[in-house]
Amino acid sequence: MSELNSKSSSSALAQTISNPRRILAISHESSVDLLTALITDLTGSPPLKTGSEDVNSSLAGTTHHLSLKTKYYTASVPIWLDLINDDQKGEWASSFLSDDAQEVLDVLGGVILIFPVTKVNEGRRHQEVIEQVGRVVKEGLGGWEWGGVSIAVGVGGDDAEDDDDGVVDEWDDLCAGLGMEFVHWEGKTEKGKRNEFGERVGIERVREALESNDWDFGVGPGSDDDEGEEEGEDEFDLGVGVGKAEDMEALKRAIFGRDEEGEGSNEEGGEDGLNDEDIKSLERMMQKLQAVRDMSAGLPEGERKRMAKKAVEEVMKEL
Numbered sequence: 001m002s003e004l005n006s007k008s009s010s011s012a013l014a015q016t017i018s019n020p021r022r023i024l025a026i027s028h029e030s031s032v033d034l035l036t037a038l039i040t041d042l043t044g045s046p047p048l049k050t051g052s053e054d055v056n057s058s059l060a061g062t063t064h065h066l067s068l069k070t071k072y073y074t075a076s077v078p079i080w081l082d083l084i085n086d087d088q089k090g091e092w093a094s095s096f097l098s099d100d101a102q103e104v105l106d107v108l109g110g111v112i113l114i115f116p117v118t119k120v121n122e123g124r125r126h127q128e129v130i131e132q133v134g135r136v137v138k139e140g141l142g143g144w145e146w147g148g149v150s151i152a153v154g155v156g157g158d159d160a161e162d163d164d165d166g167v168v169d170e171w172d173d174l175c176a177g178l179g180m181e182f183v184h185w186e187g188k189t190e191k192g193k194r195n196e197f198g199e200r201v202g203i204e205r206v207r208e209a210l211e212s213n214d215w216d217f218g219v220g221p222g223s224d225d226d227e228g229e230e231e232g233e234d235e236f237d238l239g240v241g242v243g244k245a246e247d248m249e250a251l252k253r254a255i256f257g258r259d260e261e262g263e264g265s266n267e268e269g270g271e272d273g274l275n276d277e278d279i280k281s282l283e284r285m286m287q288k289l290q291a292v293r294d295m296s297a298g299l300p301e302g303e304r305k306r307m308a309k310k311a312v313e314e315v316m317k318e319l
Contacts, residue, residue, distance in 0.1 A: 017075035020215040021109025021148070023066065028129045029083040032059055034114050034155050037187065039064055039079065041203050047081060059083065068211055075215050077109070084129050093135040105140050109215050110149040112206070113180065117157035119167055127174065134178025143179030149213045151206055152180040155187045181209065 027035040039047045047064040060083040068075050084092050113133045115126040137150045152175040175182040185202040200208050
């Protein structure tokens, strides 16, 4: 009876995280099957919808969910799936390290990369992918100092104990140098299996690392930031969220260098319309807002509102 009460008490104390941070899961496009297997084994369901014809295009850019439940919290963590191809080279990392992508990095709580284990000198393509992801982890998230989980899952090859050629160790060293924990996975369920140090291995180690992470993003719908943003208020839509009309007017004044009293008084300067600098400013604004729009797709409305508001504030500061 006391054991039952203890379990009930623990369940009652567990926090429900309504607005968790996100996981970014990546592989080279040639390893889409490995990424699919990883997500399926980790979450219990495949990431692709039944009837999808083009595996590559249907997987990249989609979102799956991982249910985590411990005695401390429960959460449904969104997993953003992405694929890197040979044509992207250094562009993939650069896009995540741009100023416009800071909003995305801010909401990440985990990064998972998966690749096949081969001899390092035979897997240059996958080494480049690791370096791309590692660059984002080190430069964008802080490497080993980051308060999130960064894992590189190597699939196949011999166990570390049987790795006479040191292949697994080479990949381990490469990943560690880029701020990522290397986890060797045989590609199948390995329940209860542990290494020579008594540590979990494979998917169980990945799940263990994810469960021990802090997923609470800290803000969400209903927070103080959302007060006063009731439905029906005079609002404008930037494509990334919803903001107040006065914010839009302030943005216009920042772009065009006018206040309400001066609007319409183009006669003094003899100029009618926008000059080159105005156009450049407008283009910068639209590029930034478009980037935020793309990044915020799929986020809760409250989060999109905050991202839109922050984007407007940053544009106004720049101008």
